Amino acid sequence: MSYDNTLKYLVEQFPYDFAKWLANATPDEELEILKTELSKEPIRADGLVFLRIANRILHLEFQTSPDSDPPLPFRMLDYWVRLYRQYQCEIIQVVIFLKETTSEKVFVDEFKVQNTIHRYRVVRIWEMNPSLFMDIPGLLPLVALTRSDRPESLLAQVAQKIDRIEERAMQSNVSACVQLLAGIKFDKNLIRAYFREELLMESVIYQSLKEDIERKAKEETRLETKEEDRIRQASLFVRMLQLRLGNLTPDLENSIKNLSFLQLEELLILSINWNSQEDLVNWLSNLK
Secondary structure, X not given: OOOHHHHHHHHHHXXXXXXXXXXXXXXXXXXXXXXXXXXXXXXXXXXXXXXXXXXXXXXXXXXXXXXXXXXXXHHHXXXXXXXXXXXXXXXXXXXXXXXXXXXXXXXXXXXXXXXXXXXXXXXXXXXXOHHHOOOOOOOHHHHHHOOOOOHHHHHHHHHHHHHOOOOHHHHHHHHHHHHHHHOOOOOHHHHHHHOOHHHHHHOHHHHHHHHHHHHHHHHHHHHHHHHHHHHHHHHHHHHHHHHHHXXXXXXXXXXXXXXXXXXXXXXXXXXXXXXOHHHHHHHHHHHO
């Protein structure tokens, strides 16, 4: 399960909660969600979110793993340069690591090479005090990943908080985010024991995931059907060539069955003038 869409949804729905936590934003500051692709070559990353706050930008980078290609410190510098080129303002960069690890990479908070040093803030969510997030709807889904000597008890507290949310839509959406993010740390059966499944199924997150799965399933079915058609057409061509040129070797049959639709179409046109298998072999050789 990829968690970036869940986190992007949280930031987009509760931008002030994140801006207050990480950039000391005040209620009167206007917030704007910026596009997560920058000029030049597009950059996409887990949980990449830009919040514009007054004359500042808060860049959030959510990571489940510290491993990255290119390395995360270099990417943070690259993001900063592109953002600054475009907006010419203060940029606050925060990397939030979600999954506990002993890797030294989660303690790195700068890019340093020769005369270039670029620093950013790092948050290891498993070190955070859960009380900081418990009463803030937009941050509540992070509570299950915070510091606790009794993590299962903490998960139960989060479930109780969700039950107290009066607005049904917010309740279902926050519950879905909690359940999805809790999967980073907890067994799915334990999560199901504390959270109502109907809240998950009512959420926009669940509906979006369901639509994505259905769309991918249809696309896979379409591709499978197309592939079946190609194989049938190739098999037909094999039989046709055998009638005209004699029995084909297994290697020649396999070569024909691996041809694309366009190559099969070309084969159909050219083979009209062929008199021997040598013509077929030469043509196949020129494809390689």
